[in-house]
Amino acid sequence: MQKKLIALAVAAAAAAPAFAQSNVTVYGRVDMGYSYSGSHSGDAESRNGIDSGLLQPSFIGFKGTEDLGNGLKVGFDVQTRLNFDTNEERDYIASSSRRDSYLFLSGGFGTVAAGRLTTPQNAFLGSLDPFLDSAITGFSTNYTQGAGLLNFVLSGKADPVTRLDNTVAYISPSFSGLTVTVAYTASALNDERADDDLDANIWAVSPVYKNGPLTLGANYHKVKVDAIDATETVWDLGAAYDFGVVKLAAAYGQDKLELGGDDGKVKQWFLAATVPVSAAGNVVLAYGQQEIDDVDDSNNDRFSIGYHHSLSKRTTVYAQYGDYDIEENSLAGEGYESKFGLGVRHTF
Template sequence: MQEENYMQKKLIALAVAGLVSAPAFAQSNVTVYGLVDVGFSNLGGSSTHKNRSGIDSGLQSGSRIGFRGVEDLGNGLKVAFVLEQGLNVDRNTSGGLLGGSTNRQSYLALVGNFGTFAFGRQYTPQHTFFDSIDPFNTGTVGNVENLYATGVNSAVGADLGAGAIRLDNVVAYVSPDFGGLTVTAAYTANGLADESATEKNTKSTDAKVWAINPVYKNGPLLVGLNYHRITIDSLDGTSNNDAKNSVWDLGGAYDFGAVRLSALYGKSKLSGDAIDTLGIKNTQTSWLVGATIPVSEAGKVLVSYIKTELDYSSSTGLKDRDAKKFSIGYTHDLSKRTNLYAAYAKLSSDKVGDDLAFDSVFRNESNYKRGINIGLRHKF
């Protein structure tokens, strides 16, 4: 999603750095904001599905409507909130907007000289970190998250929060700015559902997530580290059935003026008794190099190359695999709030069976190996 201004994401959490930026805190009222994104999408190269063409919502950035506000409590203390709902503008669905629950961000925050504490559903620090480095700002078929560090087996992926960009029940803290350095720390006792009641003499099936994300920004330089750990005491409440996912990422970007260069490198390790039983114990290594190249006052060319390698434990008997994706795109500002965009991506992989496929330029999209997006985005 290409956005310095995108939702003014600056201050928050495990989700996060998706709070509200300082200018919003200066207000004492409620602000309605949103984004409408719609375009043409063509996906091809699948071994299982016909080529797909369609008009889709949220190709570069998810279409949404939201409310944010702040109250000045005095003595440098403020309370702020965000309630945000996703929309599908291409069809007759509202994603819960009318009578439903919010499905993007929804949190309440306390802000002061000590930093920011936020409580609720929020962006993960990893997603916010990737968004600041990826030339495609985690949007379109060029999105780094379509391939990078999303390779947890689907049998446990939902429980482990694999690929999740927002988590529930988050308590997050964002430090003050120390000469360009900010630190986000977050915890949730169950990131994908409400914290469940656990019967006595059984183990919890909740997915617990700890995360920390220090980031340093100084002029054209951005560099940071993400680490998070996801643990489940038991996938089914029995003993000796735990699962763990440990993830770390190192990345940065430098804007030379004529080009902004970006890089990411990280590892994701899947382990635990349940993982051993399922026979999917593995380590995933991913890296990205990319560039954002201004070609006019309004236009930028976007380029990225991603490679992911999956190394299984020898005890699983599964073959190691890898996947690569090349992406190129262009974005053109028509105004401060409206832009046109186009993107193309092609993925190649040595897929072996259906056990954890690096199978799409879009996550979970029917084994498509190439994709084109052309669209229009407006922010209000």
């Protein structure tokens, strides 16, 4: 017995430096609630549901850093989407189940990261819309992202591209509030297989200036798929200012697709407001529009209203409603024209 205790003590002593040097954090978000979708267009049917990720997707993540000395740090972050209502992956969100996963090196020069990364466009627009990336009321419901138009042509669905595979990115240090993000991938839509010529080359740049209540920024990215002679060019401008009694935000963007000898363009914008009504509660509103240039009856208008109440720093209850005017030639084509959600978001 004594020998076993000695052996355990020796093993613990040997492992102690490894435990002391590790710096891994488990974190994530659980978002659950009730949703109703109705007043449908096309063949969609009204539905009630207990759903995960109504305000923001639920996920679990692991991240860690190591101090290399001389101001250098190396670290990683890996995230996986979780669906707490069913605890299984659903086909229609399979691509977004794979969230960010990357390795990074940071120092006085900024940060260099490689892996699967959120697009600068999604990060910037998501910081302006108080509904974040809500599937019920957020900007992504009528604002193309990434290669959204290209997806529409290839699959008939304008699914947003919010993350890019096989990406290298550089994030500059803050220059008096100005930060610039540059990202590039030569294979955003597949697994870099040698026999696959449908690689999508994407590069993006996004300067964002933040100083006190003011945020100003832009995004520009280009998608090229040589195998089908396709080029998609996206740009966005946005700003927000917190007046104290109300925070106002706005964004405007264009998404142009050139495919062979044809081309098409989408214009889109939104206005948003956050109004504090108590120390812990905010009323949030947004109105936005998406329209295919030179195509009649192609508008998709969004009106969103909601209330967010912080029970603590990590727990928020919310209610939100979205009303949509979906015209027959819009990118949405058919879908729900009213959505309601009531839920709780908890971070850990």
